[in-house]
Amino acid sequence: MDKSKHIVVVGGGFAGLYAARGLRRAPVRVTIVDRRNHHLFQPLLYQVATAALNPADIAAPIRAVFRHQRNADVVLAEVKRVDVARRAVVLDDGELSYDFLVLATGATHTYFGHDEWAARAPGLKSIEDALEIRRRVLYAFEAADREADDARRRAWLTFVVVGAGPTGVELAGALAEIARHALARDFRHIDPRTARVILVEGVDRVLPPFPADLSAKARAQLERLGVEIRVGARVTQIEEDGVVLGDERIAARTVIWAAGVAASPLGQSLAVPLDRAGRVIVGPCLAIPGHDEVIWVVTWRARSSNAFWAEVPRRSCIATKGCLRRSAALPQWPTFGAYTFPAFSPGCSGSRFTFSF
Ligand SMILES: Cc1cc2nc3c(=O)[nH]c(=O)nc-3n(C[C@H](O)[C@H](O)[C@H](O)COP(=O)(O)OP(=O)(O)OC[C@H]3O[C@@H](n4cnc5c(N)ncnc54)[C@H](O)[C@@H]3O)c2cc1C
Structure with missing residues (x-):
């Protein structure tokens, strides 16, 4: 040679x-x-996105x-x-x-032709993405703690993860864990355990590429953690303070995109x-x-x-x-x-x- x-x-x-x-x-x-x-x-x-590890790890x-x-x-x-x-x-x-x-x-993210959603709903592919998601998640609890209005507080305490592939499933589970455990006793005006974590998936089950029994197990584990799962639901709009799923609008200040990758x-x-x-x-x-x-x-x-x-x-x-x-x-x-x-x-x-x- x-x-x-x-x-x-x-x-x-x-x-x-x-x-x-x-x-x-x-x-x-x-x-x-x-x-x-x-x-x-x-x-x-x-x-890293949920503050359990640091970038250098x-x-x-x-x-x-x-x-x-x-x-x-x-x-x-x-x-x-x-x-x-x-x-x-x-x-x-x-x-x-x-x-x-x-x-x-x-690969990179794809927003299926809605690139304008990128700023509202960051994806997770790089350290920078992870730190941005971490910032938004931690800030949401802080903002909720200072918010007097009930509806607005609920929106701060609602986290929507779009896409129930491996990344979305892991993120939703980790978010539920930090709300229920890591942050549970750190705030005086809110109870972080009341945070809603909603996992949205367009097809009829979580982890679509995986065998059905693994999907079912993952779903059961997420539900035990308190994650709300919406399968067969497509996001049609992402706004500053909410997500639209067909006819339904969910008030949420934190939206994370885990729905698609492109070459x-x-x-x-x-x-x-x-x-x-x-x-x-x-x-x-x-x-x-x-x-x-x-x-x-x-x-x-x-x-x-x-x-x-x-x-x-x-x-x-x-x-x-x-x-x-x-x-x-x-x-x-x-x-x-x-x-x-x-x-x-x-x-x-x-x-x-x-x-x-
Ligand atoms: C959050 C998350 C969780 C995951 N969990 C799992 C899991 O549990 N199990 C599993 O099997 N897989 C998992 N994956 C998938 C797995 O990480 C990927 O399949 C794998 O990292 C892909 O490796 P790659 O080398 O093909 O691409 P990458 O790891 O994306 O590497 C591509 C490299 O190319 C560089 N690059 C890109 N474009 C250019 C350019 N134009 N010029 C110079 N450099 C460039 C990038 O900086 C990067 O370093 C996960 C992925 C994510 C995002």
Whole structure:
């Protein structure tokens, strides 16, 4: 293999991080590009949003992760687009050429055409989002404590979470817990335990992608925590002081959006076919048809709440061993132990993250 081959990995999330780690013994140069200087453990964002954890507990500097990987360099920059013809990623302040490119830029929120709702109902994808939600939640209790008018106080003490996927379920549960337990005795003029946490879901059950029995268990647990669940209900309007669900209006000062994700916009710059959700269509080895040796688009997917697995290229491969073993990953985070990296997509070879040249 040619040592001078340059592999650019865009994105230092789970997918990009493990792709780059997987190349640690390969005789190539690896550059990890991310617009943030930290890798983020997204599954625990809701704990930051509800003041149970601090940002530093779930973020690790990407440079520190790759401190001992001699063939890896880290660049803090936003990738604006990919110039496929010239094999270059265009940054906000320059460009990087590549021989092989791994795009692992994750997903973003979507408000289903209602971008104006973003300011009223923040989503949860970044540390900044989590801190903003934390600020709003804690402020709502403070404002309620000082509010003399009953109806307005009720609105401050009503929290609506839109979307009952894993993020919405976790958030609603955590909000109910802080209202019922963490804050229960801290106020003189309100009883935080009377706060309403309403979880709204458009389809007929919580955790729609999960098996029905798990949905039912999650629902029962949420109800035990005091969360009100509205399934089969679609949000039609989000206002400064309330949410409209069809004919019903709920007065609520805090609304959190956990209802939809969209593909990374970077996919659009590839000028390749996208599906209806804007996702890049890849072959079985995650390469883009027509650019087999050049571009891979990877993401991590959740199969169950505690299992990640990577889909990796399947062709005859020059492998770097063991890259997805848990021990190779940020062992200083105890919570990481709950996540397993068991198998890869069917047909991919063994427990190896592989690159073919
Ligand atoms: C609140 C929450 C809870 C979750 N809980 C679970 C769970 O319990 N179990 C589970 O399996 N999954 C869970 N997930 C999903 C899981 O976190 C994601 O599937 C996973 O993080 C996706 O990893 P990724 O590497 O594909 O993308 P990301 O982790 O999103 O990483 C993408 C990276 O690319 C960078 N980037 C993006 N665009 C650019 C650009 N143009 N230029 C430079 N850099 C760029 C970003 O800064 C980011 O670092 C949860 C997600 C959230 C938000």
